[in-house]
Every structure is written in C-alpha cells, then in structure tokens.
Amino acid sequence: MTFSHSHSGAPTLRRSVTPVAWPPPRDSTGGRIGGMSKPTSIKTSEDVRDRLRVLAEERGTTITELLEELASRELTQAEREERAAEAARELGIEYSEQVRQAGQDAWAQIRAHQGGAAA
Structure with a gap:
C-alpha cells in the first residue's frame, strides 16, 4: 500500500500490494519451486x-x-505498510499519512531504546 499526494495536497491511497509468500514452497525433492534451487553466492x-x-x-x-x-x-516495506493499514482498520483508525508517520516515529523511538538503528 503506498501513498501519494493529489493536486489538492491531500494524501491519497494507491492500490494494495499483495504480500509474497516467503520462503517459497518446496517441491517434493526439497528444492525451491520455480527454479529457485540454483545455488548462488553472497559476498561478505x-x-x-x-x-x-x-x-x-x-x-x-x-x-x-x-x-x-x-x-x-x-518484512519488506510493502508488507510493513500493509500490516500497519490492517492494524489501523482493526482499531477503527483511518490510515492517513499522519498516522503512518506517527507509527514510523514510534518504531524509531522503540528501536533507539533497544539500541538498534533508528529510522
């Protein structure tokens, strides 16, 4: 779920994003379905x-x-946005840009107090 601003400056909601199942399901041999079993490397x-x-x-x-x-x-950014919007709906709150920003600010404060990266 993403937000943009209309010509009037009011936030508008754009289409919802369908979350992707992760990890992808395995086939009967234990490998990833869809050819995802090919090994790769990560440099670190x-x-x-x-x-x-x-x-x-x-x-x-x-x-x-x-x-x-x-x-x-x-979670991806899209998954976090979708879950935040779902939580707002369950609480009967309109998921506005102000609500989104307040939520992000609250999580930044929580992470700061846990010793994690703020933002």
Missing part, C-alpha cells in the same frame, strides 16, 4: 561468514538455512 567479510557459521552450528542448521530463516522474518 570473513568475520560475517564466521559469525554465520557459528550461529548456524549453534542452531544445528546450515548457513543457507539460517539465511533463509533470517530473510523470512524480515
């Missing part, structure tokens, strides 16, 4: 690679499966 530092290895070993999994799990937990 040795320190990050070593940390991923330790984290995977501690969880009894592989680095690949660990990365899939981490990626599946993180």
Whole structure:
C-alpha cells in the first residue's frame, strides 16, 4: 500500500500490494519451486561468514538455512505498510499519512531504546 499526494495536497491511497509468500514452497525433492534451487553466492567479510557459521552450528542448521530463516522474518516495506493499514482498520483508525508517520516515529523511538538503528 503506498501513498501519494493529489493536486489538492491531500494524501491519497494507491492500490494494495499483495504480500509474497516467503520462503517459497518446496517441491517434493526439497528444492525451491520455480527454479529457485540454483545455488548462488553472497559476498561478505570473513568475520560475517564466521559469525554465520557459528550461529548456524549453534542452531544445528546450515548457513543457507539460517539465511533463509533470517530473510523470512524480515518484512519488506510493502508488507510493513500493509500490516500497519490492517492494524489501523482493526482499531477503527483511518490510515492517513499522519498516522503512518506517527507509527514510523514510534518504531524509531522503540528501536533507539533497544539500541538498534533508528529510522
């Protein structure tokens, strides 16, 4: 769900975005459906690679499966917007630009108090 401004300056809601299932379903052989089982590589530092290895070993999994799990937990901007709009509807609140901004500001404050990146 995205917002734009009309000629009058009022925020207008554009079409909803359909969330994509992540991770994609597996076929009967355990590979990703749609040809997504082709291996690829990600460039990173040795320190990050070593940390991923330790984290995977501690969880009894592989680095690949660990990365899939981490990626599946993180929402895209479109998914965050859709969930915020759903929550506003459930609360009976119109999801306006002001409500969206207030929500982003609140989460930035929460992250700042948790020691995470603000924004």
